[in-house]
Amino acid sequence: MEFRRIEESIFKALMIISLVIVVGSLLAVIGIILWKGLPVLGIDMITKTAEGGFYLGKGGGILNAIIGSLYLAAGGTVLAFFLSIGIAFYLQKEYSGGTRLSNLTRLSLDILWGTPSIVYGAFGFTVLMFLNMRASLLAGIIILALLELPIMTRAMEEVIKTVPKELKEVSYSLGATRLETTLKVVSKQALPGLMTGVLIAFGRGIGDAASILFTAGYTDRIPTSLFDATASLPLAIFFLLGTPFPLAQQKAYAAAVILLLIILAISITTRLLSRKYTKYIIK
Numbered sequence: 001m002e003f004r005r006i007e008e009s010i011f012k013a014l015m016i017i018s019l020v021i022v023v024g025s026l027l028a029v030i031g032i033i034l035w036k037g038l039p040v041l042g043i044d045m046i047t048k049t050a051e052g053g054f055y056l057g058k059g060g061g062i063l064n065a066i067i068g069s070l071y072l073a074a075g076g077t078v079l080a081f082f083l084s085i086g087i088a089f090y091l092q093k094e095y096s097g098g099t100r101l102s103n104l105t106r107l108s109l110d111i112l113w114g115t116p117s118i119v120y121g122a123f124g125f126t127v128l129m130f131l132n133m134r135a136s137l138l139a140g141i142i143i144l145a146l147l148e149l150p151i152m153t154r155a156m157e158e159v160i161k162t163v164p165k166e167l168k169e170v171s172y173s174l175g176a177t178r179l180e181t182t183l184k185v186v187s188k189q190a191l192p193g194l195m196t197g198v199l200i201a202f203g204r205g206i207g208d209a210a211s212i213l214f215t216a217g218y219t220d221r222i223p224t225s226l227f228d229a230t231a232s233l234p235l236a237i238f239f240l241l242g243t244p245f246p247l248a249q250q251k252a253y254a255a256a257v258i259l260l261l262i263i264l265a266i267s268i269t270t271r272l273l274s275r276k277y278t279k280y281i282i283k
Contacts, residue, residue: 135215147211206259
């Protein structure tokens with residue numbers, strides 16, 4: 001009996017230590033970024049594009065990178081969503097029947113999920129060279145969609161699995177078709193989880209630099225066409241930190257603060273929307 005109490009105390013201590021490490025790491029990252037970035041985060045940083053000498057620490061801002069990141073991440077997430085939602089529903093047993101093709105699809109998605117983003121970038125660059133095309137917003141969106149696709153699909157699949165089988169059977173017994181059940185019952189029941197999957201993919205997309213380094217390019221201008229090169233916040237941070245000028249390096253932390261605030265805003269918005277739609281959830 002005494003041994004069980006000691007064992008329980010040890011595991012409680014390990015859980016508390018793990019919690020402190022996770023929360024402490026998050027607070028440390030946020031704290032350091034805010035400490036180094038807020039002092040140089042002025043109105044010019046978010047309302048102006050880069051000017052002459054910007055990468056030497058002089059005037060201008062990163063409006064081009066902010067808008068470019070939103071274009072890339074939003075476009076990639078929307079494209080990945082329309083691809084993922086169909087695949088996620090197909091992988092359910094009532095649609096695929098657990099065939100070898102569905103198992104192969106899951107294996108392919110898992111492999112793609114574990115593939116480094118720089119490999120996606122190299123693949124995209126090779127395709128661009130083969131097609132004799134240059135880096136552009138469209139190419140960056142497509143590559144980010146491919147990057148987000150396995151993340152979003154697997155997350156959605158697991159969420160859809162949690163929908164009670166009895167709920168579907170009741171819908172069928174009332175005369176609803178499989179498509180109607182999917183759209184009006186399963187989708188509403190799984191909506192908060194589906195939104196979380198989209199958020200996870202969006203966060204991966206807006207924070208990735210390697211996949212768009214060779215495909216989206218970089219420019220100090222705001223793109224006006226899908227075929228224009230575009231800047232992004234991760235690459236802006238990378239280029240600014242790579243300069244030997246302290247003032248430019250400080251601007252990199254300001255860009256990191258903006259990226260952090262965007263992700264925080266998306267997270268809060270998703271939480272609020274999830275609460276709104278929990279009325280459809282069967283508890």
